[in-house]
Amino acid sequence: MPSRKPAENWDDFRYFLAVARTGTLSAAAERLGTEHTTVSRHIQSLENALKSRLFHKSNIGYELTEVGRRVLETAEAIESAYVLSKAAADHDSVEIEGVVRIGAPDAFGSVFLAPRVQELTEKNPRLEIEIFAAPRVFSLWKREADIAISLSGAEHMRVASRRLTDYRLFVYATKGYLETSPKIRTVADLASHPFAGYVEEGLFAPELNYFNVISPDLLPRVRSTALLPQVFATLGGRTLGILPAYVAASFPELTPVLPKAVSLVRSFHMQVNEDHRKAANIRVVANFVADLVQSHRSLFMGVLRRAQNEERYLALFEVRR
Structure with missing residues (x-):
């Protein structure tokens, strides 16, 4: 032969x-x-x-x-x-199987997605999901992920993109910080308080540049390349943080500061390579993520938690005044 x-x-x-x-x-x-x-x-x-x-x-x-x-x-x-x-x-296959990689910003992957994907793997025992949660943009072309969650739409022609949801960010502090620090009644008052934020040269998306939008006078004194360190810095009770509502909802000790005056809106997008989106396992996982986000839209927009924390904040303000 x-x-x-x-x-x-x-x-x-x-x-x-x-x-x-x-x-x-x-x-x-x-x-x-x-x-x-x-x-x-x-x-x-x-x-x-x-x-x-x-x-x-x-x-x-x-x-x-x-x-x-x-x-x-x-x-x-x-x-x-x-x-x-x-x-x-x-x-035509009845059973969904294989490994699907999801690349997502650190907080979305860790706080929102990780606790909930087990529901899908329980229904599909031969399906495996890998969550790459990191503050970066994932390349579908380099096969760094099968599904990418990003803060903007796709620019590559061979990538299918859909808007998942808008989400809100507020300035947060712990109750203890608000009790012991100078009063915050206006946006201008924020400049006299310490903030946690991103390392500027480490921003992986322009949408993360919050401080110039709120006030050019704000300067973070504690910086990190990821969101989760900012969350825990704020939880430490010695600084303020600009955090997504869906993340803050997991920590009852966090209270929004001036929520009516300071509210930012950003968006999450889901991207899949055009060549891969018809694969059964990727299609099932992508649909699951989209449905999961849609069913928790109030969490991302901070609707329920915002109302509860506004009442708590106002009550605290009245006591201190």
Whole structure:
């Protein structure tokens, strides 16, 4: 039986895509669950078959050559055909299975999503969900996630995007902080109080730049690259924080400050690669997340908690006055 020609080894393209997306042999090997020598062998095989160098190699990693960028389009087309054919096969499957990765901002992934996804895996025992909760933008093209939750819509043409919900942010403090600190009656009074906020150069989305919107006089004295450290800094009772209502709702000791005067609105969007959104497991998880968010819309908008905390805040204000 004649041996297969190198050009017919389509599996080489899978290794090529992994290197193109991760930038190194070791990272590609980790993603594919193999050794870096195996990845190198497949890249060499593809380069030999195409009689062209596909990557520039340097101390910092692998960068596509001009030929490599053209081959990338072909490799993605092959991948898309595979994904679509698998989605067609999965369409008739009764049981949902496989691993689905969700990339989300740290608070959304940790505080809202993590406590609730077990409901879906209990209904689908062969389904596994991985939550990558981090203050960053997740690349669907690099396959960093199957589903990405972001603060803005998709800019890539091959990404399907839908608006999940708006959400509100308020200035929060603990009851103890309000009892022992100077009174806050106007927005101008906020400038004399310490805040927790983001490290400015670490902002992964322009929508997170809150302070200039509220007042140019506000300056956070405690900064972090993620939201959860700001939450716990505020819970420490020595600073104020600008926090999403859906996060603050988990901590009854947090009280909104000037909620009628200071209220910001931002949005969550869900994005899925066009080539993957027909896969049964990804479709089921995406629909679950969308339905889950919609059923908790009042939580994101801070409607119920806002009314309760306004009463508590006003009562506290009356006692101190």
